[in-house]
Amino acid sequence: MQTSDTLTRPGLNVVVLDPAHGGTDLGARGTGGIHESDIVLEFAAQVRTALEAQGFQVVQTRQGNANPSFDDRSAMANAQRGAIFVTLHIASTGTPGTARVYVMNDLPSGADATGLIPWDRAQAPFVSLSRKLADQVQVLLAQRFKGSPATAQTSSVRQLRTTAAPAIAVEISSVTVEDRGQLDHMAPGVADAIARGAAAFRPTYVVPANPGERP
Amino acid sequence: MMLRWRWWFLGALFFAVVIAAIYLPILRRNIKQAAKLQQRSEEQARRELTQPTVINPSDPKVKAKLFWASGADDGTVSAVVVDLPLANDPVLRSKQVLNTLLAGPVDMELRTLPPDAALLAFYLLPDGTAIADFSEALATSIPSGIESEQMAVDSIAKTLESNVPQVRRLKILIHGQEVETLAGHLDLSQTFLVNANAAVGPRASNLEAPASTTEAQQLTPVAAPVKLAASPDKPASKP
Numbered sequence: 327m328q329t330s331d332t333l334t335r336p337g338l339n340v341v342v343l344d345p346a347h348g349g350t351d352l353g354a355r356g357t358g359g360i361h362e363s364d365i366v367l368e369f370a371a372q373v374r375t376a377l378e379a380q381g382f383q384v385v386q387t388r389q390g391n392a393n394p395s396f397d398d399r400s401a402m403a404n405a406q407r408g409a410i411f412v413t414l415h416i417a418s419t420g421t422p423g424t425a426r427v428y429v430m431n432d433l434p435s436g437a438d439a440t441g442l443i444p445w446d447r448a449q450a451p452f453v454s455l456s457r458k459l460a461d462q463v464q465v466l467l468a469q470r471f472k473g474s475p476a477t478a479q480t481s482s483v484r485q486l487r488t489t490a491a492p493a494i495a496v497e498i499s500s501v502t503v504e505d506r507g508q509l510d511h512m513a514p515g516v517a518d519a520i521a522r523g524a525a526a527f528r529p530t531y532v533v534p535a536n537p538g539e540r541p
Numbered sequence: 542m543m544l545r546w547r548w549w550f551l552g553a554l555f556f557a558v559v560i561a562a563i564y565l566p567i568l569r570r571n572i573k574q575a576a577k578l579q580q581r582s583e584e585q586a587r588r589e590l591t592q593p594t595v596i597n598p599s600d601p602k603v604k605a606k607l608f609w610a611s612g613a614d615d616g617t618v619s620a621v622v623v624d625l626p627l628a629n630d631p632v633l634r635s636k637q638v639l640n641t642l643l644a645g646p647v648d649m650e651l652r653t654l655p656p657d658a659a660l661l662a663f664y665l666l667p668d669g670t671a672i673a674d675f676s677e678a679l680a681t682s683i684p685s686g687i688e689s690e691q692m693a694v695d696s697i698a699k700t701l702e703s704n705v706p707q708v709r710r711l712k713i714l715i716h717g718q719e720v721e722t723l724a725g726h727l728d729l730s731q732t733f734l735v736n737a738n739a740a741v742g743p744r745a746s747n748l749e750a751p752a753s754t755t756e757a758q759q760l761t762p763v764a765a766p767v768k769l770a771a772s773p774d775k776p777a778s779k780p
Contacts, residue, residue: 346725353725354685362685396721415726418684419692421614428687446730475615481691484721484728497687 338531340409341382341524342402344485345370349393354418356501362416363391365509369414369498372513376521385409397445400488404448408533410459411493412520413485420499422508425471425516427464427478428495429456430486448490451541455492458530463494463523470515492531492541496520596637600626606703607642608696610651616688618653618696620703621646631707635671636663638704642696653696655682661716669709669739670732671701677716683724690727702736709739 345366347353353362367388374384385406387399394402403411420426433450435443443450460478468474478494486493498516503509531541604622611619625641628634639660645652658679664672683693694713701708710732713723720729 351725415687417686417688419686419689420616426616426688479616481687482694482728482731482733483687483726484730485726487728487731495687499688500686 337533338408338410338524338528339381339383340385340406341377342385342387342406342409342411342491343370343373343377344387344399344411344413346413346415346485347393348388348391351393354416354501356418356503358504358506360416360501360503360506360509362501363393365416365501365506366414367391368510369513369516372517373412373414373520376514376517377524380521380525382521382524396485397488399485400448400490403493404488404490406491408531409491410524410527410531411486411489411491412524413483413493413495415495415497416509417497417500418502420497421473422499422503423471423512424474424499425467425512425519426475426497426499427460427467428481428483428486428497429453429460429478430493431480431482433487443490445488448488449486449493452490452492455531455541456486456494459492459523459527460494462526463496463519466519466523467496467516470519471512492527596626596641597628598626600628602626603704605638605641606700607638607646608653608699608703609642609646610653610692610696612648612651616692618692618699620699627704631705632663632665635665635673635701635705635708636660638700639663639673639697642700653692655679657682665707669707670712671705671708671710671735672712672714673697674714674717680715680720680724685724685726687726690723693723694727694733698733698735706736706740708735709737711735 345363347363347366349363351363353366355361367390370386374386377384385402387394387402399413400411403409417426430449430453432453433447435447435450449456457478464475464478468476481495483495486495496516498509498512501509533541602624603626605625605627606620607623608618608620611617623641625637627637643654643658643660645654645656649656655678657676659676660673661676662672662674664674666672679693683689694711697713698711701711712732713729714720715723715729723729
């Protein structure tokens with residue numbers, strides 16, 4: 327339910343939340359039968375609640391065991407005005423109990439005179455904004471999960487490249503835990519960090535008022 | 542009359558059973574041998590295809606830098622200096638360092654690439670774009686995840702950067718095909734920058750390169766087919 331505050335506030339109001347994988351794509355698989363695609367869906371439910379508590383409207387790229395394509399997921403974000411995009415992952419590696427945030431490497435911008443940018447480089451104009459959002463979230467994750475890096479990292483994550491919005495990937499370590507409860511235990515902290523990071527990022531993201539303006 | 546016909550029939554049946562008893566084991570043995578031969582030839586073909594480039598001891602020994610996991614569990618790779626006789630030709634040299642990288646470090650925990658992955662082919666285009674074609678195991682046996690996939694690519698790219706100055710960019714193919722991601726996360730549809738200041742000559746190498754530039758470019762399109770997204774200020778719909 328939206329508050330009157332979220333309805334009237336200009337700028338960033340929407341978070342597109344992407345539980346990665348799904349369907350026949352199980353993602354990372356642990357020896358104990360843990361599947362990345364299942365866990366991220368459960369994480370997403372908690373992240374969604376935390377974001378809504380911060381006044382965001384949340385759009386989820388999948389609700390159940392579906393597997394939309396990379397482009398379909400990006401399209402959900404690209405269809406919004408003034409949204410941010412967060413894709414959730416569970417790693418196969420890394421120190422269990424840590425979390426890392428990734429942003430796309432710098433991409434050559436391909437915008438033309440019409441203001442349209444190539445779909446395959448849609449993230450290009452947003453890389454610096456994505457970096458700001460990623461650092462906000464990473465700092466909060468590092469405070470809560472010892473051993474996590476202090477700053478966000480860059481990577482050529484496929485899902486981020488075609489997203490025309492500030493976009494980050496959050497990866498939790500890992501599916502190799504013996505007890506799934508260890509991962510479940512992390513969910514509230516991850517949700518809180520993402521929601522508070524997005525809220526801290528909100529004032530810095532000014533959605534362009536006129537068509538043709540860059541972020 | 543009927544009784545005689547029955548004896549003839551039983552005799553013929555007995556004869557058929559005896560023949561079958563002798564012939565069937567021979568037939569089974571022949572089938573097994575044929576299957577073995579076929580399997581061996583397939584294995585041989587695969588081994589020949591993926592046979593590591595032989596390191597020639599007469600080549601000058603250099604201190605090659607190979608990048609494996611740093612061991613800090615932070616997703617970084619670090620250099621290990623190994624004395625290797627390396628060829629001067631950039632393609633041969635690239636194959637030599639990548640095969641050594643695939644063979645893995647002394648401490649197997651620091652591996653960045655799956656042990657069953659193999660380098661199938663390596664090309665270097667005149668513009669400095671290297672095309673490394675790996676076996677399917679690189680995609681199927683690597684631990685899935687952003688960190689692990691990034692480390693795999695970092696180890697390949699940094700090893701090439703440190704040892705083959707002619708390589709400017711890297712394109713990774715899996716079993717001769719362009720794939721969207723390595724194992725569900727890392728984007729392989731684009732090239733990776735290896736060394737912006739690469740020593741690119743008019744023709745970096747003519748060894749094992751495709752017959753023409755046009756043919757090579759078909760293997761690695763310069764850019765993926767372009768679709769359009771709207772600019773940040775107006776909503777976009779997927780084309």
